[in-house]
């Protein structure tokens with residue numbers, strides 16, 4: 001069971017309340033596919049992923065980036081119950097999509113970098129610490145149904 005300080009809770013709620021999902025989600029997923037090209041293998045039916053520009057302008061990737069952020073929303077709304085909240089999504093990624101769980105961490109790092117670029121000075125060490133802790137719980141919960 002994860003303990004959250006008031007600052008951490010408040011920071012996570014505010015970060016997501018003020019986040020532009022249409023910007024951050026697509027940018028984070030596109031970055032993940034560019035920086036870690038082996039992650040492209042799961043998106044074989046998403047059309048053109050030929051280079052960084054193709055990935056950044058691929059509407060299916062953009063849409064899926066937004067879907068992922070809405071997936072994170074569930075954890076934001078259930079910060080005390082993230083493990084159970086993601087039981088089904090973890091099963092889906094494991095048994096149906098066969099996504100290697102190491103990739104969750106890679107995507108979460110890209111999300112951090114994109115958010116840092118958008119927030120600039122407001123992305124202080126304390127804010128990053130809260131965000132990384134939150135993403136760490138998400139990553140571990142998404143990986144729980146793997147065996």
Ligand code: HNI
Pocket residue numbers: 039042043064067068069070071072089092093097099103104107108138142
């Ligand atoms: Ni992920 C589908 C959430 C990481 C590959 N993913 C989803 C869906 C959600 C979601 C929500 C839609 C489920 C449904 O249709 O019921 N994914 C998340 C979250 C993370 C994550 C919250 C981590 C932060 N997914 C990843 C990673 C990969 C990934 C790292 C691969 C590298 N996900 C997929 C694929 C699908 C998917 C592939 C199916 C897409 C489709 O539409 O065919």
